[in-house]
Amino acid sequence: MLLKLSSSSILGLLTWRPMSGYELKREIEGSLQNFWSESFGQLYPNLHMLNQAHLISGLPPDEATKRQKKVYQITDAGREALRGWIATDPASRPPRDELLLKLFFASEGGPDVVRDHSRHAREKALVKLRRYKAIREQIQSLNSHQERAKYWLMTLSLGISQTQNFIHWCDETLDEFTELGR
Amino acid sequence: MLLKLSSSSILGLLTWRPMSGYELKREIEGSLQNFWSESFGQLYPNLHMLNQAHLISGLPPDEATKRQKKVYQITDAGREALRGWIATDPASRPPRDELLLKLFFASEGGPDVVRDHSRHAREKALVKLRRYKAIREQIQSLNSHQERAKYWLMTLSLGISQTQNFIHWCDETLDEFTELGR
DNA sequence: CCGAGCATGTAACCTGTTACATGATTCG
DNA sequence: CGAATCATGTAACAGGTTACATGCTCGG
Numbered sequence: 001m002l003l004k005l006s007s008s009s010i011l012g013l014l015t016w017r018p019m020s021g022y023e024l025k026r027e028i029e030g031s032l033q034n035f036w037s038e039s040f041g042q043l044y045p046n047l048h049m050l051n052q053a054h055l056i057s058g059l060p061p062d063e064a065t066k067r068q069k070k071v072y073q074i075t076d077a078g079r080e081a082l083r084g085w086i087a088t089d090p091a092s093r094p095p096r097d098e099l100l101l102k103l104f105f106a107s108e109g110g111p112d113v114v115r116d117h118s119r120h121a122r123e124k125a126l127v128k129l130r131r132y133k134a135i136r137e138q139i140q141s142l143n144s145h146q147e148r149a150k151y152w153l154m155t156l157s158l159g160i161s162q163t164q165n166f167i168h169w170c171d172e173t174l175d176e177f178t179e180l181g182r
Numbered sequence: 183m184l185l186k187l188s189s190s191s192i193l194g195l196l197t198w199r200p201m202s203g204y205e206l207k208r209e210i211e212g213s214l215q216n217f218w219s220e221s222f223g224q225l226y227p228n229l230h231m232l233n234q235a236h237l238i239s240g241l242p243p244d245e246a247t248k249r250q251k252k253v254y255q256i257t258d259a260g261r262e263a264l265r266g267w268i269a270t271d272p273a274s275r276p277p278r279d280e281l282l283l284k285l286f287f288a289s290e291g292g293p294d295v296v297r298d299h300s301r302h303a304r305e306k307a308l309v310k311l312r313r314y315k316a317i318r319e320q321i322q323s324l325n326s327h328q329e330r331a332k333y334w335l336m337t338l339s340l341g342i343s344q345t346q347n348f349i350h351w352c353d354e355t356l357d358e359f360t361e362l363g364r
Numbered sequence: 365c366c367g368a369g370c371a372t373g374t375a376a377c378c379t380g381t382t383a384c385a386t387g388a389t390t391c392g
Numbered sequence: 393c394g395a396a397t398c399a400t401g402t403a404a405c406a407g408g409t410t411a412c413a414t415g416c417t418c419g420g
Contacts, residue, residue: 005280006407012287022371035282039409044373068416069371079290086291089302090280094381098187098272100217104337105194107330108261109268114336120271148289154296154358155286158351165347169340176336188379204399221381226401250388251399276409 003055003085007046009036011055011074011082018059018073021047034132034159047072055081114177122170129163132156185237185267189228191218193237193256193264200241200255203229216314216341229254237263293362296355304352311345314338 003011013019013027021044028038050056055078059071074082099121106113136156139149185193195201195209203226210220232238237260241253256264281303288295318338321331 004407008287009283012283012290015287015290020371021373032283032286033277035277035279035286037276037278040373041375041410042408047372082287083291086284086287087295087298090284090299092280093278094219095215095217096219096275097217098274100337100340101191101194101214102268102272104214104217104333105190105197105264105268107333108194108197109265113269114333116269117272150358151286151289151296154355155282157354158282158348161347161351162344165343166340169343172339173336176332202399203401222401223382223403224380229400 003081004046004049006038006042007050007055008082008085009038010043010046010050011078011085014056014072014074015079015082018071020069020071022069023071034128035155050078054078111177115174118170118173118177122167122174125163125167125170129160129167132160132163136160185263186228186231188220188224189232189237190264190267191220192225192228192232193260193267196238196254196256197261197264200253202251202253204251216310217337232260236260293359296359300352300355300359304349304356307345307349307352311342311349314342314345318342 009028009032010024013024013031016027019027021040024047025038025040025043028036047056051058051072054075056072057075059073061069061071099117102109102117103114106117136153139152139156142149191210191214192206195206195213198209201209203222206229207220207222207225210218229238233240233254236257238254239257241255243251243253281299284291284299285296288299318335321334321338324331
């Protein structure tokens with residue numbers, strides 16, 4: 001069973017607990033935001049496809065809350081497909097970094113452009129870093145016998161160190177190009 | 183004049199010297215490979231659009247080599263548009279990192295998957311790092327009165343430190359998850 | 365009752381890649 | 393002369409976002 005890239009996050013999240021499309025979106029924007037995103041326009045069609053492929057199945061609607069919410073759970077075939085997908089070599093998307101492209105050609109704009117961009121990028125990175133650290137606290141505070149925590153912290157630690165390194169680079173760049181501006 | 187994202191690299195490169203579509207592609211795969219890419223299917227149509235918008239103009243074909251090569255140069259309006267584009271705040275694309283998504287859900291696959299992926303990623307990062315350093319040598323060895331070099335080295339230094347940091351993280355991860363595998 | 369958030373879905377659009385078609389030139 | 397590379401281009405497709413349409417439910 002071949003698994004589409006845009007379906008993998010769904011299956012992954014459904015290993016946690018059964019969820020609806022809306023809940024999945026919230027979870028993606030919460031837990032996966034740092035390295036993944038998915039739009040409703042992609043999510044709902046994918047949900048239908050996964051259902052048809054029997055990798056997920058719909059739960060019967062809750063009697064108590066007669067909401068029109070559709071809750072899905074992962075099937076055994078789904079878990080199988082997910083495991084297969086996880087094990088295969090990850091493909092890297094063609095690079096497209098707008099900030100770096102602008103900085104690369106920034107000699108056309110002068111040192112001020114570099115200063116402005118790196119200052120702004122630094123601000124955003126700081127926000128990101130604070131968010132990362134808050135998540136880390138959260139994970140560490142929940143029961144440590146959660147086996148998944150180890151894996152989550154591993155990905156987090158990459159995000160934190162990359163962001164810290166980026167901030168450091170912003171500082172250096174800022175130094176170098178504000179001298180030039182004077 | 184609003185500049186399309188996929189056209190900006192063309193204008194940027196044409197500030198170096200007049201080039202044909204084919205040469206632009208080569209230059210993108212050479213100098214910009216670490217943060218940018220462009221396919222022919224995008225490049226040639228964009229070239230036509232930029233030409234029609236008078237941001238670039240075709241050079242008369244060389245008499246000596248009667249090749250069917252079409253060489254373009256950037257116009258004043260093109261330089262203007264490029265400067266404007268460089269100065270505007272860069273947008274960041276929605277994140278999509280397949281490796282991190284797999285590692286995040288790797289508790290489904292076990293420690294071996296983590297080990298395999300980080301080992302492989304480390305290999306690729308090492309190759310990248312060597313390439314980065316070779317480029318740095320090259321830039322530093324060309325005449326230092328090239329004003330652009332300062333900008334190029336700035337973007338390079340980010341690439342190098344991010345890659346080094348990534349390799350370091352791979353080592354840590356490898357350590358942690360090979361212990362688990364035993 | 366009304367607005368915010370819950371909830372599902374679709375159609376139009378944009379961007380970008382892949383695969384293909386075509387032909388010239390250079391070098392061994 | 394044949395293969396590799398130079399060189400330009402297009403059509404089909406895949407992937408993804410945005411904007412819209414629709415309606416429910418809960419709290420104030």
